[in-house]
């Protein structure tokens with residue numbers, strides 16, 4: 125049985141705490157939070173502290189605090205093996221003097237939204253290779269998929285995720301704006317949104333690319349531009365150009 | 375029983391022909407194609423012609439040819455009720471002298487990929503309101519969802535679809551490029567892609583927006599830009615700016 129301490133009470137910490145406490149093979153020993161009120165909604169009974177000096181030792185101590193606070197918080201921890209959960213932060217930004225690692229779940233979390241950890245990719249990294257097995261057991265216990273990812277790769281995954289998540293969501297937002305302006309229900313686009321996401325499971329995005337930009341269908345592009353307001357137009361042009369340049373590069 | 379003639383043998387025509395011939399309540403009377411070889415792969419027996427002069431009369435004649443050919447092809451058709459399947463083309467670009475309509479399935483079709491018409495939105499438009507019921511029966515028979523959409527709305531849906539499909543796919547492509555450069559398997563992003571698409575079923579894209587751009591997290595944005603090549607950088611900047619401007623507008 126692997127013992128775990130979780131440091132933090134935000135989006136990621138909340139879901140990890142909930143998930144670990146439902147798994148028999150993991151012992152969630154303690155949770156640290158700056159503000160004890162944050163954990164009041166929990167129906168489960170886990171020892172909680174608001175002092176890092178009172179942190180109990182565990183096989184794995186998971187720091188799930190804001191990126192900016194990882195170095196400072198880790199510098200105050202004496203536990204034997206400390207990992208953070210950030211996509212964006214090198215392993216060496218941990219400042220504990222003991223063993224270090226990374227346990228980064230590649231998904232978008234918010235407190236309100238239930239999370240199913242099944243198939244969530246965990247990007248794992250360790251300083252000492254013998255610690256990897258322990259992180260793999262944790263990820264497996266939650267039902268996640270395991271990837272061995274270096275700090276350098278992880279930073280790049282984080283940028284890739286900005287395209288695949290934040291920027292994609294902005295495309296949906298642009299689409300919704302157009303629908304709203306013309307009294308079209310946004311849900312009319314939902315099957316297309318799903319199909320677009322589904323397609324890249326089987327086809328590479330390059331092969332899945334369709335539409336006026338890749339076809340160089342200037343007539344349709346011009347018609348579309350005429351329908352858009354100035355900021356929509358600007359973005360449409362940049363994206364069309366980027367698709368066409370990309371087509372050339374390959 | 376409603377009778378149908380399909381004109382064309384491309385992506386959309388192929389799937390409509392296959393779907394109609396599996397529905398008992400629709401009589402698929404005939405298919406027109408310029409090139410009889412196009413339909414050779416069909417295992418079903420439907421009368422086929424390569425001459426518009428030999429087109430049989432039907433309750434609904436569906437023109438599923440390239441946008442540019444819709445006017446010309448429709449001008450040669452005498453059938454009583456003629457519709458096209460284009461998102462991009464006004465109803466009045468049909469040049470038949472009889473009744474007109476539009477039967478636009480809002481989804482991305484390719485010949486190779488099986489299509490399940492269930493829940494596909496059909497954007498329907500008619501000149502004579504009494505024809506609407508017939509198009510609704512056709513769309514229902516295929517299991518589609520029904521939307522009454524004017525030519526003006528449909529053009530705007532088509533632009534919105536470019537954002538929700540073509541531009542979104544380009545975001546996936548940018549993400550895959552980054553993965554490829556750093557020997558990261560692209561499938562690591564699949565759960566995030568799915569979750570992002572799924573989220574906007576429940577939340578508006580505005581409320582679903584997360585990430586460094588909307589947080590105005592300049593440090594992370596700078597780190598990300600340092601990891602990108604010049605054309606990726608340019609697009610990242612435009613999209614970040616667009617997200618930040620959008621936040622302000624609302």
Ligand SMILES: NC(=O)c1ccc[n+]([C@@H]2O[C@H](COP(=O)([O-])OP(=O)(O)OC[C@H]3O[C@@H](n4cnc5c(N)ncnc54)[C@H](OP(=O)(O)O)[C@@H]3O)[C@@H](O)[C@H]2O)c1
Nearest residue numbers: 132133134135136137158188189190191193209210232233
């Ligand atoms: N959200 C996601 O989608 C996601 C996904 C994967 C990885 N991550 C990573 O997971 C980590 C946590 O993210 P999150 O979304 O859970 O953040 P969050 O919801 O903003 O929560 C941050 C937590 O850190 C605590 N904290 C901040 N500064 C602190 C300090 N100086 N000392 C002690 N505690 C401090 C906060 O305490 P207070 O409540 O008292 O402020 C809060 O409990 C980050 O490294 C993030 O990059 C996030």
Ligand SMILES: NC(=O)c1ccc[n+]([C@@H]2O[C@H](COP(=O)([O-])OP(=O)(O)OC[C@H]3O[C@@H](n4cnc5c(N)ncnc54)[C@H](OP(=O)(O)O)[C@@H]3O)[C@@H](O)[C@H]2O)c1
Nearest residue numbers: 382383384385386387408438439440441443459460482483
């Ligand atoms: N594909 C989609 O995702 C999609 C989705 C919704 C709506 N639509 C609309 O559906 C329609 C058809 O699109 P598609 O993707 O099926 O196109 P497609 O696969 O390119 O097929 C076009 C068809 O039109 C025929 N054609 C072209 N010019 C013609 C002419 N002058 N006379 C007679 N036949 C002609 C072609 O014949 P040949 O094979 O002999 O060239 C072919 O059968 C378009 O209006 C399109 O906007 C497409």
